[in-house]
Amino acid sequence: MTLNRRDFLKFSAGAASAVGLSTLAACAGTGPAVGGARPKVVVVGAGFGGATCAKYLKLWDPNIEVTLIEANEKFVSCPLSNLVIGGARNIEDLTFSYDGLKKLVDNFVHDTVVGIDATARTLRTASGRNFSYDRLVLSGGIELQYDKIEGYDAEARKTVMHGWKAGPQTVALRRQLEAMPDGGVFVLATPPTPYRCPPGPYERACLVADYFKQHKPRSKVIVLDANADIVSKKGLFMAAWKKHYGFGTPDSLIDYRPSSKALKVNAATKTISLEFDDIKGDVINVIPPMRAAKLTELVGARPAEGKQAWCPVDFRSYESKTVPNVHILGDSAESNMPKAGAVANNTGKMCAAALVELLNGRPLVIAPVITNTCFSATSGTTAMHVAMVFRADQDFKMVSQPLPDKGISKVESEAEMKFMDSWGKNIWADTLNLKI
């Protein structure tokens, strides 16, 4: 028997692992599989982060055995879902099967992870299946903290939507708006920073106002911002609100109220209580504070309640700084990059690139530069963007580079809506291994 290079790497992997891990000072990581076994990676969560990571692991090293575990039967995109709430798109336009990924990964499992043993490197699922791993990737997105808002209990959640995880919530919120009579009030309570999709609440205000302008012109959008000011693309949103929705005039379709944090919800009376005021609506939409997904708590990687809400990671590999062999992607990771689909997609690739080297006992390849481009719709036909380029500094943190015009659109345009549409098609294809 002759050994090819891959076999040699497998046989020598145990000894070689020290080389790779010496570059990961913060992690007492476990090396690659030994004795010729294929290294095993389990990825939990097939959203933008996890699905992309699983796909690129198979593209860059088909020898790695990849198991992808996802609770939902279908992928529903959060990006562009505000267009469904505004009526410019259907939820079907944003819904995709996992067939492309099922063809690529070794095991695709529809299940929910209920327990993780980080010492034994095993996990179990709700249906009672057990999986072992050399490296575990957790890409569970966000956990919504309903308990931070009084009255936002299971009963209230039957009628008060957040619409911050696309799917049934998105559709239900759209139906509530369709059922609302003209002259009604839509109240949107935003979450405090940091949260998933910083421009999202302001984009939603645009698209609901756009719907009212066309179909229910006597209605109004009230934005109760938990933050002191618009947190993303402020100038562009203000310009769009003025241009399309009469912002700043007595007839404005949008009433923006900064420093108006929702403290209490009464679902029966559709009332949101602030510190000094109660705001009643015909449709209320309350986005609670959020933190790293529950999954990260199962493995002990989420900081305790009251400390930071997200999981510290080593930006070279996205390995947890507290739990070895566990990598945390996307919105759950503590990062100075925004909690955005494109960032999750690209950090999925960063993690995959790192895992390929680690599991083959080689030093890490450090990504020198990554980008994020995020489009926001300002009406059913116009959009604008923010672009960011991040570079690794000497501590391997990703630092935002200064860009012309601060990386944002000079002005919203119909051309950018075409780009937003194209961006959606391309990121879904990239993430889900769809044919294009």
Place this chain on the structure above:
Amino acid sequence: MNKAFLLCGLLAVAQGAIASTDGVDKTVRFMAANCAYCHGPDGRSTSAIPSLAGMHKTRFVGSMKAMKAGTQASLVMYQIAAGYSDAEIDAMGDWFANNK
């Protein structure tokens, strides 16, 4: 080895990256993969955002550098191009020209 490849190799070393022994520069491969969320998987787009796969290197590098310099109009890329070094632009130009 052409000049651009040498440049990108030097770049990779300068940034502590390791070029693989099987002829694939993984730093450039990652930089190209980064583009896929807008420009499609492997740089193949069938909608408004242009494809990069198979683009002639002269065109890729010329456009990126002109957008970076502000002499070629664009909605988004003049900003993103400004975040890349000329050596990185050359290396990505080689990558997309060779990956049709």
